[in-house]
Amino acid sequence: MSSPAIxxxxxIKQFGRFAALRGVNAEFDSGKFYAILGDNGAGKTxxxxxxxxxxxxxxxxxxxxxxxxxxxxRQIGYMAHPSLLYxxxxxxxxxxxxxxxxxxxxxxxxxxxxxxxxxxxxxxxPVGQYSQGMRQRMSLARAILHDPKILLLDEPFSxxxxxxxxxxxxxxxxxxxxxxxxxxxxxxxxxxxxxxDEFIWMLAGQIVSRTPDLPAEFTGAGVR
Amino acid sequence: MSSPWSxxxxxxxxxxxxxxxxxxxLNSMLFFSLLVVVIFSFSFDPLAEESRHIAGGLIWVAIxxxxxxxxxxxxxxxxxxxxxxxxxVSPAPPNALFLAKAIGNFxxxxxxxxxxxxLFIVFYNLRAVGPAWQLIPIALLGTWALVxxxxxxxAMSIRTRSxxxxxxxxxxxxxxxxxxxxxxxxxxxLTGDDPAHFWIILLLTYDVVFTTACLALFETVLQAE
Amino acid sequence: xxxxxxxxxxxxxxxxxxALYQALVVAPTDAQQGDVYRIIxxxxxxxxxxxxxxxxxxxxxxxxLADSKPTTKQxxxxxxxxxxxxxxxxxxxxxxxxxxxxxxxxxxxxxxPVFYFLLGKYFPGEKLDVLxxxxxxxxxxxxxxxxxxxxxxxxxxxxxxxxxxxIRLTSTLVLWLIYVSYLILRRFSDSAxxxxxxxALAVFGALDVPLVYFSIWxxxxxHPQPVIGGGGSMDPKMLDVLMISWTAFLFFxxxxxxxxxxxxxxxxxxxxxxxxxxxxxxDSRVAVSSPxxxxxxxx
Numbered sequence: 001m002s003s004p005a006i007x008x009x010x011x012i013k014q015f016g017r018f019a020a021l022r023g024v025n026a027e028f029d030s031g032k033f034y035a036i037l038g039d040n041g042a043g044k045t046x047x048x049x050x051x052x053x054x055x056x057x058x059x060x061x062x063x064x065x066x067x068x069x070x071x072x073x074r075q076i077g078y079m080a081h082p083s084l085l086y087x088x089x090x091x092x093x094x095x096x097x098x099x100x101x102x103x104x105x106x107x108x109x110x111x112x113x114x115x116x117x118x119x120x121x122x123x124x125x126p127v128g129q130y131s132q133g134m135r136q137r138m139s140l141a142r143a144i145l146h147d148p149k150i151l152l153l154d155e156p157f158s159x160x161x162x163x164x165x166x167x168x169x170x171x172x173x174x175x176x177x178x179x180x181x182x183x184x185x186x187x188x189x190x191x192x193x194x195x196x197d198e199f200i201w202m203l204a205g206q207i208v209s210r211t212p213d214l215p216a217e218f219t220g221a222g223v224r
Numbered sequence: 225m226s227s228p229w230s231x232x233x234x235x236x237x238x239x240x241x242x243x244x245x246x247x248x249x250l251n252s253m254l255f256f257s258l259l260v261v262v263i264f265s266f267s268f269d270p271l272a273e274e275s276r277h278i279a280g281g282l283i284w285v286a287i288x289x290x291x292x293x294x295x296x297x298x299x300x301x302x303x304x305x306x307x308x309x310x311x312x313v314s315p316a317p318p319n320a321l322f323l324a325k326a327i328g329n330f331x332x333x334x335x336x337x338x339x340x341x342x343l344f345i346v347f348y349n350l351r352a353v354g355p356a357w358q359l360i361p362i363a364l365l366g367t368w369a370l371v372x373x374x375x376x377x378x379a380m381s382i383r384t385r386s387x388x389x390x391x392x393x394x395x396x397x398x399x400x401x402x403x404x405x406x407x408x409x410x411x412x413x414l415t416g417d418d419p420a421h422f423w424i425i426l427l428l429t430y431d432v433v434f435t436t437a438c439l440a441l442f443e444t445v446l447q448a449e
Numbered sequence: 450x451x452x453x454x455x456x457x458x459x460x461x462x463x464x465x466x467x468a469l470y471q472a473l474v475v476a477p478t479d480a481q482q483g484d485v486y487r488i489i490x491x492x493x494x495x496x497x498x499x500x501x502x503x504x505x506x507x508x509x510x511x512x513x514l515a516d517s518k519p520t521t522k523q524x525x526x527x528x529x530x531x532x533x534x535x536x537x538x539x540x541x542x543x544x545x546x547x548x549x550x551x552x553x554x555x556x557x558x559x560x561x562p563v564f565y566f567l568l569g570k571y572f573p574g575e576k577l578d579v580l581x582x583x584x585x586x587x588x589x590x591x592x593x594x595x596x597x598x599x600x601x602x603x604x605x606x607x608x609x610x611x612x613x614x615x616i617r618l619t620s621t622l623v624l625w626l627i628y629v630s631y632l633i634l635r636r637f638s639d640s641a642x643x644x645x646x647x648x649a650l651a652v653f654g655a656l657d658v659p660l661v662y663f664s665i666w667x668x669x670x671x672h673p674q675p676v677i678g679g680g681g682s683m684d685p686k687m688l689d690v691l692m693i694s695w696t697a698f699l700f701f702x703x704x705x706x707x708x709x710x711x712x713x714x715x716x717x718x719x720x721x722x723x724x725x726x727x728x729x730x731x732d733s734r735v736a737v738s739s740p741x742x743x744x745x746x747x748x
Contacts, residue, residue: 015641019724052313055449056641070447073315084310086301088242100234101316103226142310373653380650383640390637397626398653401660408668418671426664433656441649444514448642 005030005150005181006051011060013046013205020046021057022205028183030149033176035192036185038202044185045080047202048152051183052078064150072150074102077143080154083135084142087128091138092121095145102146113141118167133164140168150181157188169195189214228320235324240331242301249297250335257290257336258343265347279348280410284403286340288370291333292392295374298325299382308382308446318443326375326438333367353416362413362420365427366406369434373398376438379445402430454707461700468690468697476690485605489687492598494695495591496621498702502588503624504557508564509572509581510651513644516569516577526565533562578644579717581651582635583709585628587702592625614669616662623661627654 004027013021020043028034036044049055050062053069053076064072078084085094095110104110114121117137127138136156143151153172157165165188173195176182184192189199193214201209209215226234243250264282269275302308311321344350352359374395381390409423472490479486515525536558540551572580599618600610613619631654635647683691 014721014724017720017723022725052309054309054312056447058641073313076313078309078313080306080309082306082309084305084307086238086242086307087304088245088301089238097234097238098310098314100226100231101311101314103315105226380634380646383642383646384634384637385639386637390634393630393633394650397623397630398657400623400626401657401664404661404664404668408664408671412671422667426660426667430660433660434653437653437656441514441652444642444645444649448640448646 004028005065007061007063008047008051009061009063011047011050011057011062013043013050013055014058019205021050024060024205024207026200026207026210028181030181031176031179032197033172033182033192033195034184034198034200035189035196036183036200036202037187037189041204042202043205044202045154046205048078048154048183048185051150052076052152054078074146075149077146077148077151078154079136079139079143079152079156081158083127083139085127085135085139088126090124090126091119091130091141092123094127094138095142098142098145104146109145113145114138116144117141117171131161133160136160137164137168140171144175148180151175151183153182153184155185155187157186157191165191226316228317231316231320232324232327235321236328239301239324239328243328243332249294250332253290253294253332253336254339256293257286257340260286260290261340261343261347264344270348275348276350276353276414277411279344279350280414281407282348283341283344283410284366284406286344287333287337287367288399288403290336290340291329291367291370291374292395294332294336295329295371295378295395296388296391298329298375298378303382312446318446319439321446322375322379322438322442326372329371329375330368333371337363337367350414352413354413354420356413358413358420358424359410361424362406362409362427365424365431366402366409368431369402369406369427370395370399372431372435372438376442376445379442380448383448398434402427405430454704457700457704457707461697461704464697464700468694471690471693477684477686479687482606485602488598488602490690490694492595492602493691494698495594495598496617497695498698499588499591499595499621499624501699502584502591502702502706503628504560505564505568506581506584506588506628507651507655508561509568509577509584510648510655512565512569513577513581513648514652516574517645526569529562529565533559536561575717576714578648579710579713581644581648582713583706585631585635585651586709587706589625589628589632590705591698591702592621592628595621596625614665614672616665616669619665620658620662624654624658627657 006026006028008024008026008028011021011024012019022043024043024047036047038044046055050057051064051069053073062069065075069076085091086097089097091114092107092110095114096107099105099110111121117140119134119137119141127135130138140153140156143153151172156168156172160168169191172182172184176195176197184196186192192199197212199211199214200207201211201215264286268278268282299308302311374391377394377398378391380394381387384390405423405426409420409427412418412420412423468490472487476487476490478484511525515521537555540554540558545551545554568577568580596618599621603612604610611618627650631647631650634650635643638646640646
């Protein structure tokens with residue numbers, strides 16, 4: 001078995017008197033779909049941000065494909081509940097700009113990802129006027145623009161209509177099947193039943209269990 | 225592969241395009257600058273003999289306050305929807321973003337100056353006794369001095385409570401030598417009493433020192449959570 | 450350590466009392482200013498103490514920033530040495546504005562690498578930041594004393610409270626403003642990297658002060674201004690009392706800094722211990738290893 005794609009070693013993340021992550025140890029393989037679950041305040045978002053290089057561990061190390069998260073930025077795609085897009089620009093304008101940040105020239109790649117997430121490249125409406133489902137899809141497009149090996153998605157289905165959510169899950173499954181590694185933080189665990197390879201349950205800043213199937217108490221619970 | 229320069233230009237172009245589209249901030253800033261000049265002209269009698277001696281100070285203080293209002297919205301668009309996170313996870317160099325924002329602010333504040341200066345000249349009947357062309361390097365260097373540190377401290381203020389007051393609080397003490405330079409230089413040229421050379425050199429030194437410091441430390445500020 | 454503190458406190462009290470006696474009784478009366486001048490024995494030592502504390506803060510801030518990456522850590526050490534050597538030589542070679550002695554500049558500049566290595570050795574890692582916040586706070590207190598005693602002295606002697614063109618007083622005011630803004634930034638910052646942001650501000654402040662000095666100096670040459678505190682030489686007996694006073698102030702500053710330093714170290718340890726406890730009461734599953742305050746982890 002090849003070495004793990006991501007290694008988290010004894011990571012502690014402290015915010016003043018509060019420790020969001022209290023000694024997280026884990027290894028993650030490439031090409032797998034990991035669902036991260038837990039109550040509010042369990043540290044899910046902090047863990048994702050630490051993997052993305054947005055939160056610096058107070059102690060411990062994170063290794064992504066053998067590099068620190070900032071060095072591995074070309075292989076990481078990050079998506080959060082805020083859209084990370086400019087409300088005043090259209091979807092394509094946003095993507096064109098972010099493509100420049102990644103050194104991607106021309107429009108072809110932007111058009112490709114917009115179509116891949118099921119949106120219309122000709123849409124000139126500013127992103128601020130999109131529905132939540134459209135906004136999340138465009139945000140996903142931005143995250144996969146540079147074709148990263150690893151995707152970190154923080155609550156991609158929140159406030160999204162059922163139809164869009166289902167389509168997104170289908171999309172993500174396709175990405176996993178094509179070899180990408182996915183981490184999805186969600187409260188709607190039921191959506192990922194049968195799709196995710198592993199369900200990771202966090203509590204009070206630590207990983208407390210990892211199972212291939214959804215823990216029984218979750219089936220049917222989910223949407224808050 | 226995008227060079228830092230092309231990323232900087234793309235960012236600057238995007239900001240100018242967005243500013244032009246909404247024109248909200250620009251219009252309200254222009255009107256605010258006009259108001260500042262009018263208030264000053266009521267508070268400091270333009271007809272007095274000494275007006276030539278104090279006009280330099282008045283203009284630059286007015287510009288300073290207008291600039292702070294402009295600088296406070298430097299990162300406003302990046303903070304909505306946490307776009308700054310998207311920049312941070314990309315391989316784009318932080319300094320490209322910083323320079324784009326600083327130059328954007330420079331253009332913005334220069335537009336405000338272009339409005340306020342003729343108004344001051346009109347209200348105060350100003351006429352330069354010394355070499356008027358020297359006002360140009362003073363204006364350019366002085367504006368850059370305010371804007372480069374202003375953009376940097378605006379980024380620092382993002383991570384603080386009372387964001388709008390933190391920017392001037394951090395900016396003013398560090399800007400004091402530049403303000404002395406701008407005011408003394410402008411007064412020297414308006415009154416024709418003294419040469420302005422040293423002030424221009426001082427402003428140039430200030431700009432070089434602090435542009436270097438900003439470029440060296442911006443990544444630290446950007447990556448702060 | 451616990452016994453040393455009360456002993457030091459007693460020594461400091463004695464020194465301060467002795468300095469007071471020297472200042473008010475033993476020192477000769479000034480020919481021009483009369484007895485009013487005696488405030489100098491509080492004004493000047495406060496200034497020197499404040500400058501020393503801010504200097505330590507600057508060195509600690511630079512080192513704190515440089516130490517976050519191995520490459521910059523090495524580079525900073527070499528730069529510190531280079532600055533010391535080049536600056537010391539330059540002080541004697543480059544013509545300086547009147548009133549500044551080359552030896553004073555050389556000593557200050559050589560102190561940079563000396564302090565850099567001393568601080569790096571005795572205050573590793575996070576302790577540099579604790580030192581920075583300590584010296585900033587105590588420095589602001591002493592700086593406030595300078596700014597209050599300055600006008601009190603100026604009014605009866607020179608007839609004015611303040612002269613904007615007075616280099617020393619105005620530079621001190623700017624230094625005070627910078628460090629007050631530093632303390633406000635530390636208090637108002639929500640960031641997990643507050644310490645680095647504050648260190649960056651300290652660097653900006655340090656770069657600013659020489660520029661302030663020169664800008665006011667040139668302003669004075671164009672617009673002559675009164676000099677508060679006077680220039681010129683000092684009666685050796687007065688100089689002796691000044692040095693006694695400064696020694697007492699240094700002991701006092703050290704005492705207060707030591708107190709504040711210990712307080713801050715303890716506060717951080719408590720915070721860390723709090724953080725490691727479970728969110729909903731004590732949890733025995735968690736291995737509470739209270740990490741050493743001086744370790745930095747990966748930043």
